[in-house]
Amino acid sequence: MLAARNLAKAWLLLTGFCVAFTALGWTLGGYRLASIFLFCALLSAGGLAFYADRVALGMVGARELPLAAAPIVHSTTERLALLAGIPKPRLYLLDDPHPRALSAGRGTRGAAVAVSRGLLAVLSPAELEGVLAHELAKIHNRDVTVQTPLVVLSAMVIEMSRIGGWLERVLLLFLGPIAASFLHLMLTTKREFAADRTAAGFCGSPHGLADALIRLEQTEELFPFQSTPATEPLYTINPFAEDGLAALFVTHPPVSERVQRLRALDPAWREKLRAA
Numbered sequence: 001m002l003a004a005r006n007l008a009k010a011w012l013l014l015t016g017f018c019v020a021f022t023a024l025g026w027t028l029g030g031y032r033l034a035s036i037f038l039f040c041a042l043l044s045a046g047g048l049a050f051y052a053d054r055v056a057l058g059m060v061g062a063r064e065l066p067l068a069a070a071p072i073v074h075s076t077t078e079r080l081a082l083l084a085g086i087p088k089p090r091l092y093l094l095d096d097p098h099p100r101a102l103s104a105g106r107g108t109r110g111a112a113v114a115v116s117r118g119l120l121a122v123l124s125p126a127e128l129e130g131v132l133a134h135e136l137a138k139i140h141n142r143d144v145t146v147q148t149p150l151v152v153l154s155a156m157v158i159e160m161s162r163i164g165g166w167l168e169r170v171l172l173l174f175l176g177p178i179a180a181s182f183l184h185l186m187l188t189t190k191r192e193f194a195a196d197r198t199a200a201g202f203c204g205s206p207h208g209l210a211d212a213l214i215r216l217e218q219t220e221e222l223f224p225f226q227s228t229p230a231t232e233p234l235y236t237i238n239p240f241a242e243d244g245l246a247a248l249f250v251t252h253p254p255v256s257e258r259v260q261r262l263r264a265l266d267p268a269w270r271e272k273l274r275a276a
Contacts (some may be wrong), residue, residue: 005157052149053104053112059155060102060231062092062114069093072125073115073132074153080133083202085138089113098223099123099216102234104151105137105144113139114162122219130199131216131236132231143191147233150183154230154249180248187233188252196262206262213237217255 015264026034076089076268081088089105092114099118107112113135123131138144216237225239229246232238237255240246 027085048248050106052152053106053144055112055152056104056148056231056234057092057112057114059152060094060114060227060234061096061111062094065091065093065115070120073120073128076125076129077113077132080129080136080202084136085199086136086140088112089136089139090106091115093117096223096225096265097121098225098239099219101131101135101236103138103144104148104232104234105139107142107145107149108139111139111144118219118223119216121214125216127210127212128201129203130207130212133199133202134195134209134236136202137195138191140198141194143195147191149207150186151230151234154183154226158228158230177248180208183230183233183249183251187251189251192252192258193261196258197265200262200265206265210259210262213255213259 022034022038025036025038065073070091070093078088079093086108089103090113092112094100094114094116096116097118098116099122101113101115101119103111103113113132115131117133120128138147140238152162185235196209199209203209213236220237220239227239229240229249232240232246232249235252238250238252240249242250
């Protein structure tokens with residue numbers, strides 16, 4: 001049901017993009033210009049559908065993660081993918097110390113998961129499994145089918161501000177809310193809660209992911225991080241400071257609420273901890 005709803009959202013996004021672009025052409029120049037705009041929109045929509053994941057990975061500077069460089073990551077991902085009933089996604093590395101992970105793709109096939117060098121350094125094996133399971137859950141639920149083209153579209157709108165030269169900041173004040181509205185129109189915090197629940201099922205326990213979320217929140221402030229805030233939906237948790245332009249793009253619920261919901265999946269966890 002969730003996957004079907006996300007597929008419908010993706011088709012709605014691409015169809016709406018084509019309709020809006022065609023309507024703009026009709027307004028500016030009638031039938032002939034509308035036909036040209038429709039042709040361009042169809043090409044762009046096709047590019048978004050098939051290449052948005054590569055664009056998104058390029059935006060964050062991801063490079064392919066060889067098997068020999070991280071065999072545990074590859075083996076854990078392969079095992080979780082079997083449990084999820086999806087093909088193993090391509091794995092990428094973000095070569096910086098900021099601990100974060102993301103997923104992108106056009107569906108269960110052709111998807112990718114990227115982890116940073118900092119993430120691999122700070123997480124325990126159980127926590128790493130929880131984070132990888134969360135990203136695979138986004139692929140399983142088809143969240144990536146919606147969020148990946150949305151991120152690319154929003155980033156394109158933000159980059160348009162650069163054409164303003166010395167008026168760049170003024171354009172950004174106008175285009176930033178427009179780009180953010182694309183994300184909030186199609187994405188809700190429910191998708192993260194659903195991915196957390198699905199990930200807990202893949203792992204057989206919610207605590208690895210819960211502990212990972214706490215550790216990521218505690219450690220991310222220790223490392224510098226700069227990127228376009230339009231990429232916020234891709235990550236496991238929001239890696240941006242929630243102020244200025246970045247505050248407009250927040251689509252993740254608070255980590256504390258996610259951890260509370262995960263712990264609630266195993267109400268007897270405190271008793272088990274005391275018994276141990």
